[in-house]
Amino acid sequence: MTVVTQEAGAPFGAAPPSGDAAIRTRGLTKRFRGGQVAVDTLDLSVPRGSVFGFLGPNGSGKTTTIRMLLGLVTPTAGDYSVLGLPQARALPKVGAVVEGPAFYPYLSGSANLARFDAADPTAPRGTAARRVADALDRVGLSAAAGKRYRNYSLGMRQRLAIAAALLGPRELLVLDEPTNGLDPQGTREVRALVKEIAAEGTTVFVSSHLLAEVEQMCTHAAIMRTGRLVAQGTIASLSAGLAARIRVETPDAAGAARVLAGLGLPDVRAGEREVTAELGGHAPEEVNAALVGEGVAVRGLAVVRPSLEDVFVGLTGEGFDVDG
Amino acid sequence: MSTGDGTTPARTSGAPASGPAQGEGARTATLGPRRTPGLVPVTETMRTAERRPAGPGNEPANGPAERAVPEPARTTAVGAFLRLLGSELGLTFRRPRNLVMLAVLAVVPVIVGVALRLFGSGDGEMGGIVQNVVGNSLMLTFVSFSFLVLLLMPVAVSVVAGDSIAGEAGSGTLRYLLAAPAGRTRLLAVKYLNAALYSYAVTAVVALSALATGLILFPAGDVTLLSGTTISLGEGLLRIAVAVGYVGAAMAALAAVALTLSVFTEVAIGAIAGTMVLVIVCQVLRAIPELSAITPYLLPTRFMDFDAVLRSPIDTAALRDGLLTFGAYIVLSGSIAWARFSGKDITS
Ligand SMILES: Nc1ncnc2c1ncn2[C@@H]1O[C@H](COP(=O)(O)OP(=O)(O)O)[C@@H](O)[C@H]1O
Ligand SMILES: [Mg+2]
Numbered sequence: 109m110t111v112v113t114q115e116a117g118a119p120f121g122a123a124p125p126s127g128d129a130a131i132r133t134r135g136l137t138k139r140f141r142g143g144q145v146a147v148d149t150l151d152l153s154v155p156r157g158s159v160f161g162f163l164g165p166n167g168s169g170k171t172t173t174i175r176m177l178l179g180l181v182t183p184t185a186g187d188y189s190v191l192g193l194p195q196a197r198a199l200p201k202v203g204a205v206v207e208g209p210a211f212y213p214y215l216s217g218s219a220n221l222a223r224f225d226a227a228d229p230t231a232p233r234g235t236a237a238r239r240v241a242d243a244l245d246r247v248g249l250s251a252a253a254g255k256r257y258r259n260y261s262l263g264m265r266q267r268l269a270i271a272a273a274l275l276g277p278r279e280l281l282v283l284d285e286p287t288n289g290l291d292p293q294g295t296r297e298v299r300a301l302v303k304e305i306a307a308e309g310t311t312v313f314v315s316s317h318l319l320a321e322v323e324q325m326c327t328h329a330a331i332m333r334t335g336r337l338v339a340q341g342t343i344a345s346l347s348a349g350l351a352a353r354i355r356v357e358t359p360d361a362a363g364a365a366r367v368l369a370g371l372g373l374p375d376v377r378a379g380e381r382e383v384t385a386e387l388g389g390h391a392p393e394e395v396n397a398a399l400v401g402e403g404v405a406v407r408g409l410a411v412v413r414p415s416l417e418d419v420f421v422g423l424t425g426e427g428f429d430v431d432g
Numbered sequence: 433m434s435t436g437d438g439t440t441p442a443r444t445s446g447a448p449a450s451g452p453a454q455g456e457g458a459r460t461a462t463l464g465p466r467r468t469p470g471l472v473p474v475t476e477t478m479r480t481a482e483r484r485p486a487g488p489g490n491e492p493a494n495g496p497a498e499r500a501v502p503e504p505a506r507t508t509a510v511g512a513f514l515r516l517l518g519s520e521l522g523l524t525f526r527r528p529r530n531l532v533m534l535a536v537l538a539v540v541p542v543i544v545g546v547a548l549r550l551f552g553s554g555d556g557e558m559g560g561i562v563q564n565v566v567g568n569s570l571m572l573t574f575v576s577f578s579f580l581v582l583l584l585m586p587v588a589v590s591v592v593a594g595d596s597i598a599g600e601a602g603s604g605t606l607r608y609l610l611a612a613p614a615g616r617t618r619l620l621a622v623k624y625l626n627a628a629l630y631s632y633a634v635t636a637v638v639a640l641s642a643l644a645t646g647l648i649l650f651p652a653g654d655v656t657l658l659s660g661t662t663i664s665l666g667e668g669l670l671r672i673a674v675a676v677g678y679v680g681a682a683m684a685a686l687a688a689v690a691l692t693l694s695v696f697t698e699v700a701i702g703a704i705a706g707t708m709v710l711v712i713v714c715q716v717l718r719a720i721p722e723l724s725a726i727t728p729y730l731l732p733t734r735f736m737d738f739d740a741v742l743r744s745p746i747d748t749a750a751l752r753d754g755l756l757t758f759g760a761y762i763v764l765s766g767s768i769a770w771a772r773f774s775g776k777d778i779t780s
Contacts, residue, residue: 140777178611180778199613206611210604214527226519227612227619229512272608 130156130280130311131177135186138172146172148335149186154313154328156279159306161322161343162315163416164332170315171207173332174284178204191279200230203273204282208289209265213258217249217268220257225275243271247301263294270301281305283314287321299325319416331420338423343416350414350422351386354395357408358383364404371398387411513618520626524592530630533588534637540584541576541642548572549649568655569646570668574742576642577679581735586711588634589683593627593690594703597773601698601780616774624691624766631683632676639676661744671741678738678751685731685758686711688765695769698780728753731761 131154138147147169154160164170175181177188179195190198211220221240225231231239244253247267252260260268266286273281283302287295302325306312316322322329323343330340339346354373358364358381365378373385373395387395392411399406414422421427524530597620600606609619655668663671689710693703714730717723727733734754740747 140779175607175778178607179613180607180610182775182777196613196615199611202611204608204611206607207604210608212523212603212605215523223519223523224608224612226515227609227614229509229516229613229615229618230507231512232507233511233515 128156129189129192130154130158131160131188131190131313133173133177133186133188136173136176136183136188137185138169138176138181139184145335147176147183150335150337152330152337152340154311156311157306157309158328159302159312159314159326161326161329162313162332163319163322163329164315164317166317167334168317168332169335170317170332171284172335174204174206174282174313174315177282178202178206180206200228200276201279202282203275203278203280204284205266205269205273205286206282206284208285209269211257211265211268214256216254216256217260217264217271218244218253220268221272221275224272228276231276239275243274244268246274247271248297262289263291266290266294266298270298274305278310280311280313283312285315285317287316287318295321319420323416329416331416331423333420333424339419346416346419347414350418351388352414353384353412354387354390354392355382355384355408355410355412356395356399356406357381358399358404358406360404363402364399364406367399367402367404368395371395384412513622516614516618517622517625520622521629524626524630525633530588530592533591534633537580537584537588537634538637538641540580541572541638542645544576544579545572545642545645545649548575567651568668569650569652570643570655570665570672572646572650573639573642573672574675574739576638577675577738578736580638581679581682581738582715582732583711585634585638585679585683586686586732587708589627589631589687590690590704590707590711592630593624593687594694594705594707595700596623596627596691597694598697598703599694599700601778602700604780606780607778610778617770620691620695620770620773624688624769627687627691628684631687632680635676635680635683639672643672657744658739658742659744663744671746674746674751675738675741678741678754679735681755681758682731682735682738685761685765688762688769689731692765692769692772695773695776729757731757734758 131152133150133152136147136150136152137145139145150169150173152173162170162173172181176183177190179199191201192198193201212223215223218240221243222236225236225240226233241250241253244250247270249264249267249271252264257265257268266289270283270286273283281302286302287298290298299321302312302314314322314325326343328340328342329346331338331346351374353375354368356364356368361378361381361383364383365376368376368383368385371390371394373388373390376383376385392409396406396409417427597606600609610616614622652665654662654664656662686707690703690707693706694700697703711732714732717730718727718733734757737750737754740750740754
């Protein structure tokens with residue numbers, strides 16, 4: 109395998125394919141001093157306009173990948189392209205939250221945003237005040253604009269970080285675990301905001317160690333495990349490889365199992381009070397009719413679609429680490 | 433791209449970016465003017481204007497009636513640099529810690545002046561320079577410099593310059609500045625200019641405080657120099673200005689050293705303490721006669737050479753050698769800082 113190492117930030121190829129991918133990496137690798145391989149030959153392709161969930165247990169290399177995409181960390185090998193532009197031109201169009209909020213505690217919320225706006229060489233000074241006010245309004249922090257950051261709650265801090273990512277017109281929003289430490293209400297708010305931003309056509313790349321969150325919020329996902337990409341694609345295509353299962357609750361598990369096997373459903377598993385099997389091409393109502401026809405009492409019948417967790421377990425053979 | 437190989441099942445999405453996720457009716461399609469009810473995107477005007485070619489079926493609700501964002505005079509590189517520098521200066525000169533240090537430095541000449549006024553007028557046991565102060569108001573500036581330039585002024589400068597990068601790294605704001613993107617070279621240049629300007633502020637505060645105190649407590653008039661020559665008050669003020677320029681450059685050179693240490697650590701106090709240790713070690717080395725060969729190359733050796741302006745005529749050779757040393761330190765430290773910072777992994 110040939111790995112082209114380039115200066116960080118240079119997009120690969122003479123003429124990067126315009127328009128199709130917001131983020132693309134090829135063989136992206138980061139080995140930290142001390143030998144720790146945080147990201148291992150990562151090939152990622154984030155379509156424009158998608159809400160892309162970057163999923164993986166803690167320590168799987170999500171933040172390190174994001175740091176490389178933002179030019180904070182130099183890859184050991186491989187290359188990447190963000191918005192198909194050289195780094196200096198891409199980053200002003202990228203809003204980012206990396207590993208939680210970080211602000212000046214002695215400054216107010218709006219002064220903090222003005223500070224980061226001043227750091228962006230493309231941000232027009234004349235509109236700064238308005239953009240800061242708009243960004244604060246957007247995340248519902250207008251009332252706390254003049255309050256010192258030191259006195260913000262964790263939820264407010266997280267929202268201020270998102271406001272900082274929305275200071276300019278963005279084509280790509282990179283959110284690293286944006287709901288970390290938020291209460292359920294705050295989590296819902298962030299999700300609504302992400303949906304709204306995505307609806308405007310901004311690509312959203314959101315990392316998370318919470319499977320359910322990605323399933324609810326995203327159109328696409330990539331799954332990481334110990335620095336390696338396990339799978340990526342649309343949410344639907346990710347679970348497409350795993351068959352939907354039918355679950356029958358019945359007092360007559362043995363009888364139900366016989367009927368399901370008779371219908372030709374694969375992988376019939378009988379429990380005490382329930383039987384599950386892969387649905388195959390069968391319609392659930394057809395299965396139900398067969399059960400009733402054979403005199404098996406059906407108390408409940410459900411089709412269980414595979415979750416991302418099943419996908420992860422199916423691909424790696426281990427459970428998705430759900431420690432906080 | 434080789435997403436389909438090995439570790440990755442061949443599931444790379446073939447779906448176009450704008451396509452709704454197949455088979456997931458409930459899932460939100462990614463494009464289209466869909467709104468979260470109740471949440472009105474405030475920045476919509478700007479966003480839609482930016483995003484013209486976003487695709488078919490994506491007309492902004494209010495169409496072209498929305499006024500185009502007035503493009504204010506194009507953001508120039510110089511303008512943007514000055515804006516970031518302004519932001520940096522605003523942080524530095526509004527931060528209570530930095531102001532307290534300036535205040536302390538302003539108080540020292542007052543204390544020295546009052547002490548000399550009260551106790552210095554009697555017998556001449558304290559030596560010539562004290563007699564000079566008592567005899568002339570301008571001399572207090574030089575006395576104050578000689579009290580402060582070896583320790584207290586370096587402390588103030590080290591705190592600001594040593595904190596500059598390490599402080600931002602430690603608090604995590606550095607990653608957001610760089611992602612903004614501030615640009616590494618640009619940020620380093622702004623940080624250094626800021627520290628250099630603070631160095632001059634420190635120097636000017638000492639000089640102005642000493643000058644004001646001197647003029648209040650002691651007689652103004654012709655100035656008698658170390659050599660016994662007398663110069664006019666105007667010429668004396670001019671020489672103070674030269675001394676301020678020289679001492680400011682000395683502090684700016686020290687700021688370059690502190691900034692360099694600041695690039696190598698995420699612990700601001702480490703860079704600050706490290707700089708102070710260097711200053712003190714240099715003073716110790718200067719006191720060792722066997723090491724006289726290297727003392728001219730140590731930064732603090734040159735700090736006291738501002739007294740060249742008290743010679744008649746001004747000892748320009750001493751000033752020139754000092755300034756060359758400062759320049760060398762600035763260039764060398766700056767290069768090391770830049771080499772490190774431009775390639776550094778920001779993992780804080
Ligand atoms: N600066 C660093 N030096 C050494 N190892 C690191 C550093 N940063 C992260 N790592 C390691 O790299 C791996 C991936 O970390 P990270 O990207 O933060 O994962 P995630 O964001 O998915 O939780 C972890 O094993 C972590 O310990
Ligand atoms: Mg992380």
